[in-house]
Amino acid sequence: MTDSLRPLSGRTILMFVGDVYEDLELWYPKYRLQEAGARVVLAGPGERTKYTGKHGYPCVSDITIKDATTLSPDGVICPGGFMPDQLRRDPLVLAIVRECHRRGKLLAAICHGGWIPISAGVYRGVRVTGSPGIKDDLVNAGARFEDAPVVIDRHFVSSRRPDDLPEFCRGVLQVLATQG
Secondary structure, three states: OOHHHHHOOOOOEEEEOOOOOOOHHHHHHHHHHHOOOOOOEEEEEEOOOEEEEEOOOEEOOOOOOHHOOOOOOOEEEEEOOOOHHOOOOOHHHHHHHHHHHHHOOOEEEEEEHHHHHHHHOOOOOOEEEOOOHHHHHHOOOOEOOOOOOOOOOEOEEEEEEEHHHHHHHHHHHHHHOOOO
């Protein structure tokens, strides 16, 4: 395959996974990024490696969140579901997100995935969208909420729900293209 069909070859993207993740919000970006040539690493909490999505689809993590602290990825994606409410309490998850933000690397969240950057304290003054269910949380965290399929603000990409996944992935790819 030519490099033009795999523009993300050599790039690593970290995605968080845990029980009750939103199935489509994990798998659609994972496969889209792999198709573009990226190495996608799934990090889950603890020593257990198999997690179940909201709709019953299983996912096996590649590494633990503790191991992910040494990864230095080109970007982080936070899928939604109920999983982000648990993972946002993990200080290692928050440290990874803060470091990604500090380095100006892709930081993407869809639906309830926005809970993780909220708890990491990186959304103040950032234009974002997310599930209507966390709109107040986003606003109270200092974000500037917009009701749109995708919002891109510098290295931040956010979307509202599974129906927005095509726009979300285009936004992720657009930000990664600018980060060369």
